[in-house]
Each structure stands twice: as structure tokens, then as C-alpha cells.
Amino acid sequence: MAPTPQQRRAARHQLGGGPDAPAARRGPSGGRKKPITVEAIIGTAFGIVESEGYEALTMRRLATALETGPSSLYAHVVNKEDLDELLIGRLCAEIDLPEPDPAAWRQQITSVCAQLRDQYLRYPGISQATFAAAPSNLDILRITEGMLAILLAGGVEPQAAAWGIDALSLYVNAYSLEVSLVNRRLAGSDDAWVVGRDELMRRFAALPETFPHTKRHAAELTAGTSHDRFDFTLGLMIDGLPRAAR
Structure with missing residues (x-):
């Protein structure tokens, strides 16, 4: 059974990283999209904040930028607060x-x-x-x-x-x-x-x-x-x- 977002979050806190199995996706035309991973989520979130400001960063806006639905994000991050912590953690690193x-x-x-x-x-x-x-x-x-x-x-x-x-x-x-x-x-x-x-x-x-x-x-x-x-x-x-x- 794949680890839950909560288990991934706990692993990140304990080890400085955690399992982040990418999920391959197919678009409406049958072409393959880039897989959703924590790294992809973080990078896209930073891009939104840089160009539109932090207020624009919502899970729905992020999902749109990744060409997916919000539910797909929750397979990797627990919630918006978890995403915030990942972003600040990346800057602190x-x-x-x-x-x-x-x-x-x-x-x-x-x-x-x-x-x-x-x-x-x-x-x-x-x-x-x-x-x-x-x-x-x-x-x-x-x-x-x-x-x-x-x-x-x-x-x-x-x-x-x-x-x-x-x-x-x-x-x-x-x-x-x-x-x-x-x-x-x-x-x-x-x-x-x-x-x-x-x-x-x-x-x-x-x-x-x-x-x-x-x-x-x-x-x-x-x-x-x-x-x-x-x-x-x-x-x-x-x-x-x-x-x-x-």
C-alpha cells in the first residue's frame, strides 16, 4: 500500500526527505504529462508566488498550473499548511x-x-x-x-x-x-x-x-x-x- 500524505510528511520530518512516488498521467489527447511529485509541486508553487504573489497560491491555482485536480495534490501534500512548510523549508535549506x-x-x-x-x-x-x-x-x-x-x-x-x-x-x-x-x-x-x-x-x-x-x-x-x-x-x-x- 502506498504511503499516505501524512506518512510522507512524517518521513520528511524524521529524515529530511520522504517517499515521493511519481504518478504517471495521461492528458485528454493521450499524450503523457509530467508526473506529479513533491518536487514538481514545490517548483510550480514557487513559480506562482514569484510571478503572482503569495496570495495567488491556492491548492486550486496550483492544481490548474500542474494540469490536474486538487485531489491529485493531496496524494503528496497534506494541505496548504503542509505546502507552506515545504516552501519555507526549501528557502531555509x-x-x-x-x-x-x-x-x-x-x-x-x-x-x-x-x-x-x-x-x-x-x-x-x-x-x-x-x-x-x-x-x-x-x-x-x-x-x-x-x-x-x-x-x-x-x-x-x-x-x-x-x-x-x-x-x-x-x-x-x-x-x-x-x-x-x-x-x-x-x-x-x-x-x-x-x-x-x-x-x-x-x-x-x-x-x-x-x-x-x-x-x-x-x-x-x-x-x-x-x-x-x-x-x-x-x-x-x-x-x-x-x-x-x-
């Missing part, structure tokens, strides 16, 4: 985790966060798949393990390191989602909701005198690129982690 260095732990944890950010930004909105999810995918857990090792090597207290990873990951995910939303609005026909620095400065200057600090510090409020702010916020979070007494 490409993250380079350094050997923890007590002398460079700040730079190392910042690099891991920046790599995650860049992976998520490749696929608009995909960081949504990370919210409210308890990871069990080994590739995702590898990132948690690597980040924990880096923080502990830097002398961060274990509880602070554990919660610090949660906070850093949440910020990276939210930042990536915001940038994706801004880019989508810029690419749309109505970009009135996204304005540049000059326009923001003009609007702040036009505020009534009940906003004295905003008017006076408009330059500071609008300074820097989004990645500048990313680096600044990571620095605040990392430097705020309590470290064990030496």
Missing part, C-alpha cells in the same frame, strides 16, 4: 550557517537574518507562510538550531537566546512582508499610497503646529533606505539581549 564564533557572533546572527530576508523577498509575500506556524520541517529547525548556537556562543543567556530567536524571526518575517506589500503597490496601477521621501517631507512640513516634533525632525523620520532601518532594528534587538556574566 539555502541559508549558510557559519560555525559559531564568540568574537563575531553579532555579525553572524545579522548575516543569517539578512539571508532569510533576501530569500523571502525573492517570492513576494511568502513570509506570510511563517506566521502562526509551529515548525517541524528539519530545514526550518536547522535555522533555529544554528541561530541558537550563535547566540549561545556569544554568551547570551539561554532563555534570552530562545526568545531572541523568536523576536528576530518575527521581525524578519514582518519586514519582508511589508517590503513585498510596498513593491506590489508600486507595481500596481494606483501607486498613490506609496510616496517618496520628498513627498513625505512636504506632507510633514504642512502639518499644523500641534505636531512640532514631527515637523522639526522630518529629515530624521524619513532618512535611510528600508535596509538601513532593517540593520538598525536588528542591531537594537541583538545588543539588547542579556548576556551571561563572564
Whole structure:
């Protein structure tokens, strides 16, 4: 008897992979179609997200792209949440985790966060798949393990390191989602909701005198690129982690 999707999912979590027997298919004209496999599902899903955004990725949309019905997908993935975990796991598998260095732990944890950010930004909105999810995918857990090792090597207290990873990951995910939303609005026909620095400065200057600090510090409020702010916020979070007494 062929393994169920649930058994395949359990095997992936235990071994980093699982049985994925391809099913040969025939189209209406009798020509052979490419078999449905987990790899085919993942690759097609990434293509949809890259071209149409994460919101467009549904099981029905994915099935259409694979020229099959949704029920065929459920022979390989349990549900949309399982697919999300596979996609995030695949992105996490490409993250380079350094050997923890007590002398460079700040730079190392910042690099891991920046790599995650860049992976998520490749696929608009995909960081949504990370919210409210308890990871069990080994590739995702590898990132948690690597980040924990880096923080502990830097002398961060274990509880602070554990919660610090949660906070850093949440910020990276939210930042990536915001940038994706801004880019989508810029690419749309109505970009009135996204304005540049000059326009923001003009609007702040036009505020009534009940906003004295905003008017006076408009330059500071609008300074820097989004990645500048990313680096600044990571620095605040990392430097705020309590470290064990030496």
C-alpha cells in the first residue's frame, strides 16, 4: 500500500526527505504529462508566488498550473499548511550557517537574518507562510538550531537566546512582508499610497503646529533606505539581549 500524505510528511520530518512516488498521467489527447511529485509541486508553487504573489497560491491555482485536480495534490501534500512548510523549508535549506564564533557572533546572527530576508523577498509575500506556524520541517529547525548556537556562543543567556530567536524571526518575517506589500503597490496601477521621501517631507512640513516634533525632525523620520532601518532594528534587538556574566 502506498504511503499516505501524512506518512510522507512524517518521513520528511524524521529524515529530511520522504517517499515521493511519481504518478504517471495521461492528458485528454493521450499524450503523457509530467508526473506529479513533491518536487514538481514545490517548483510550480514557487513559480506562482514569484510571478503572482503569495496570495495567488491556492491548492486550486496550483492544481490548474500542474494540469490536474486538487485531489491529485493531496496524494503528496497534506494541505496548504503542509505546502507552506515545504516552501519555507526549501528557502531555509539555502541559508549558510557559519560555525559559531564568540568574537563575531553579532555579525553572524545579522548575516543569517539578512539571508532569510533576501530569500523571502525573492517570492513576494511568502513570509506570510511563517506566521502562526509551529515548525517541524528539519530545514526550518536547522535555522533555529544554528541561530541558537550563535547566540549561545556569544554568551547570551539561554532563555534570552530562545526568545531572541523568536523576536528576530518575527521581525524578519514582518519586514519582508511589508517590503513585498510596498513593491506590489508600486507595481500596481494606483501607486498613490506609496510616496517618496520628498513627498513625505512636504506632507510633514504642512502639518499644523500641534505636531512640532514631527515637523522639526522630518529629515530624521524619513532618512535611510528600508535596509538601513532593517540593520538598525536588528542591531537594537541583538545588543539588547542579556548576556551571561563572564
